[in-house]
Amino acid sequence: MDARLDHLVCWVSDQLSSLRFYEQVVGLPGVRAEEFREGKAGFPSVRISSDTILDLMAYEASRGVEEATGVQGTAGHPINHFCLAVSKEDFDALQVRLKQHEMKITGTGIYSFGAQGIAPEAMFFADPDGNVMEVRYYE
Structure with a gap:
């Protein structure tokens, strides 16, 4: 399938x-x-x-x-969290936007496993309703 x-x-x-x-x-x-x-x-x-x-x-x-x-x-x-995989450039730009909007990055990770293998870096943050997002990039 x-x-x-x-x-x-x-x-x-x-x-x-x-x-x-x-x-x-x-x-x-x-x-x-x-x-x-x-x-x-x-x-x-x-x-x-x-x-x-x-x-x-x-x-x-x-x-x-x-x-x-x-x-x-x-x-x-609610779900525990969902994860978006983006480019390194988009990952860095998102960190800037989160800071500009005074959104707290609640957790980070390095070398964590996901659908595309090992991601060198990840961050977690919540939306306004507490839905947790993980965003990561792959090399």
């Missing part, structure tokens, strides 16, 4: 604030952002890669999600 990650869902308290964070601080482009702002889409997303997006879902929507998945008691639970 050749599988790809299609999307992740993060539960957020303020979808517009979260959209601004992921667009302006993290640097990910919005998907359906204007449609959401115009009330034509139920949630916005941001693009991680050409085939992967991150959905920014309001906590209030959790009941509908449980009905759709058929798995009760799971909606609204």
Whole structure:
């Protein structure tokens, strides 16, 4: 099987604030952002890669999600963290943006294992709702 990650869902308290964070601080482009702002889409997303997006879902929507998945008691639970792999240049630029927006880097790592092997450097930080992100680069 050749599988790809299609999307992740993060539960957020303020979808517009979260959209601004992921667009302006993290640097990910919005998907359906204007449609959401115009009330034509139920949630916005941001693009991680050409085939992967991150959905920014309001906590209030959790009941509908449980009905759709058929798995009760799971909606609204945060994940431990998710990881983005970027170039060294983008990694350095993100560190600058985090500092400019007074976002705290909560952890770092060196030579940690991931999907592409060993990453020389990684950093962790939380979004406005406490969803933890790891960002790393590979050589």
